[in-house]
Amino acid sequence: MADDKRRAILYATLCLLSERGFHGFSMKQLAERAGVAAGTIYLYFRDKEDLIRQLYQDIISEVARRVFVDHDTSLPLYEQYRRMMLNLWTFHLECPEIMLSKVQFDSMPPDLLFGQRGKEMAVLLDQRDDVLDVFKPMMELYQRGRDSGELKPFSDEMLSALCIDPVCALAREHYLGLLHINEEQLSAVIDATWDAIRWHPQPTVNPV
Amino acid sequence: MADDKRRAILYATLCLLSERGFHGFSMKQLAERAGVAAGTIYLYFRDKEDLIRQLYQDIISEVARRVFVDHDTSLPLYEQYRRMMLNLWTFHLECPEIMLSKVQFDSMPPDLLFGQRGKEMAVLLDQRDDVLDVFKPMMELYQRGRDSGELKPFSDEMLSALCIDPVCALAREHYLGLLHINEEQLSAVIDATWDAIRWHPQPTVNPV
């Protein structure tokens, strides 16, 4: 009945966003891609920004669901980490539109993605926390690693930049055909990012 | 005389591109920001795409100039690497517009940045090679590292994803105020990226 039109519009938005960017596609193009009339979009979404906002919420929770699908806190940290990174890789290749849209979301003003521009600040902050809450398993892994001395004493953001960003970047280039990464290489890359964040007993200096 | 208008237009383009994206600003806004009339832009650039193309060439060579400003092949690899990363960090904080525009360029169709859409393929490939040529010192560092066994046997693209992407990502978040990184932390991050790409004598496994 009704909700699958909403889904169709959201998916078409995802595709166009990843292809053309937020200002790069028109509502008429979106309507055509989704197989609905232009006016129909406004039955489900207030305006173009609201559309992006709802899409963002959708994607965030979907990514988290997939990355932590086989999450198991009883495993050693390295094993937990490896699973997450493999899930991240697989998910990115299965849903390249989501992977490609990440860049677009990153380059948007934050108040477009969260809360309603100037209205109740509390709601805004709550929504923002909710989004981050979805990735709690990752943050808990970081915390346990820092506490046990297995990981370097970096902040969550620094650790993420060292391990998640490279994998996302490589998945993107792999999908675009700029390079090819087989299973063995992927394994080596995950180990390399683990090398980046894990605490090394001996100091990192130039071995001359 | 004439060329400083061209520079003003290019700089205004850079600013607006980093703030709003390619489709996110109009030629009228650009004219106002650059302090010229709308028609003047078309004296120096064929159209909006040509403007972006010329800006891209400009930026690429400027980045390379700054990152390799004190390049010295006689130094140990680690020291060369550290210098490049420090230069990259400094440059990004001094020219945040360039740093922020990187994401925009990355998400553009390649034929917008290189060559003239369908005309002479040879020219297109040449220009592409020229762009990559600018970063030759980095590629040579990779090659020497692989040859000597100091670095992991990864492709240039894989190594770049492991060391350049994290530093760029952190510089961006630092500039946007999402986190703060002091000199000591920056040094530790550079070492962490070096850990990611350098060859480790003992195998990377979970120490249980």
Add this chain to the structure above:
DNA sequence: CTAAAATGAACGAATGTTCATTTTTGTGTG
């Protein structure tokens, strides 16, 4: 006074959004 540089009003096309109209859906009645 001439040639080059710069201007900004004006162009047709395209933008995001609205709303009067049409189509579909769900339900009660003969």
Add this chain to the structure above:
DNA sequence: CACACAAAAATGAACATTCGTTCATTTTAG
């Protein structure tokens, strides 16, 4: 089962703006 009919859902032409680009005109420089 057929039909009527009101409510809900969907439509797409029309709206005022704004877009990238042009070019007749004005300003500047030598």
